[in-house]
Amino acid sequence: MFGYVKACPPQLRLCEWEAYRGVYCGLCRTLGRRFGPFARLTLSYDFTFLAMLSMALGEETPAFRRRRCGVNPLHRCQHCEENASLQMSCDIAVLTLWYKVEDNIADSGFWARCGWRLLRGLMRRQYRRTAAAYPALDAVFADQMQRQRRLEQQKTAPPLDELCEPTACMMQAMLGSLGGEAAQQRILERLGYLLGRYIYMADALDDWEKDQKSGSFNPFLQAGGEAEALRRRAKKSLNLTIGEIGATFDLLTLQRFQPVLENIIHLGLSATVEEIQLPPKQRRKRYP
Numbered sequence: 001m002f003g004y005v006k007a008c009p010p011q012l013r014l015c016e017w018e019a020y021r022g023v024y025c026g027l028c029r030t031l032g033r034r035f036g037p038f039a040r041l042t043l044s045y046d047f048t049f050l051a052m053l054s055m056a057l058g059e060e061t062p063a064f065r066r067r068r069c070g071v072n073p074l075h076r077c078q079h080c081e082e083n084a085s086l087q088m089s090c091d092i093a094v095l096t097l098w099y100k101v102e103d104n105i106a107d108s109g110f111w112a113r114c115g116w117r118l119l120r121g122l123m124r125r126q127y128r129r130t131a132a133a134y135p136a137l138d139a140v141f142a143d144q145m146q147r148q149r150r151l152e153q154q155k156t157a158p159p160l161d162e163l164c165e166p167t168a169c170m171m172q173a174m175l176g177s178l179g180g181e182a183a184q185q186r187i188l189e190r191l192g193y194l195l196g197r198y199i200y201m202a203d204a205l206d207d208w209e210k211d212q213k214s215g216s217f218n219p220f221l222q223a224g225g226e227a228e229a230l231r232r233r234a235k236k237s238l239n240l241t242i243g244e245i246g247a248t249f250d251l252l253t254l255q256r257f258q259p260v261l262e263n264i265i266h267l268g269l270s271a272t273v274e275e276i277q278l279p280p281k282q283r284r285k286r287y288p
Helices: 014-035 037-042 043-055 082-105 108-135 135-152 160-178 184-205 208-214 226-250 258-276
Strands: 066-068 074-079
Touching: 014 037, 014 043, 014 074, 014 082, 014 258, 037 082, 037 108, 037 160, 043 082, 043 160, 074 208, 082 108, 082 135, 082 208, 135 160, 160 184, 184 208, 184 226, 184 258
Parallel strands: none
Antiparallel strands: 066 074
16 A cells, blocks of 8 residues: 555544554554564555554454654654554555565566565565465455556556556455454445555556656556546546545444544545645645
8 A cells, every 4th residue: 555545634633633643653663563673664544544444343442652752762652552453454564565566576677676676585574474374365465466467568558447456456355354244344345445446546646747757557647638637537536436435434333533534534535636636845744
């Protein structure tokens, strides 16, 4: 995941912001403890959302405690204490990074490919550990990444819906792994599928200018046509998906963190779409 599923902080109350930041910092600490300090680089808002959603669905109430920041030891902040949801989110973050590295090796030039291969070698042990813990999820990721590569290598660009499908299926498997009763699992799988569509399109819109300059594959640019019309079409597709995400999310029964998760779904996704269309220097930094 790429950091597109995040909150809209101005619309959060202070206690809600503290909880969101606490899960973010707890995830950072858990990543460092389980996989070493460099694993903290995989930290993203998307996995904060995954951890919060898992905790919101469970019966156990997570504990919070003020601790020193692992990145800045002089600073003390609220941390969510390590639990099964944070551990699961960390494991999936490492699994996702592995396949992102594999994809970059296939798509990069010679020197960049050497760097990505070095990173792959460094994280091989962590990957094997997480793949053993989540074999079904690992199989889905491997299969869908190959499918994505085949789609993007076709001479004639497939429809946008087909291009979104691999990322959507990966997210569907990811959220489906949170478990629960059959009805709730179906809702989670549908939510994951829609979030995967959103992430794929948001990433393509974010990389628009970079891909245009480099000639790299971009689903919106492949359609051809006038730039402004393509941007309007891309934004419309994203907004339609966000609407479906909101309707699906509202079907879930949550035990806690509901205001924060509603903020992410109903405000944060739309705010991110607006933000990624701005020039990089005009984007507002939003770190917990």
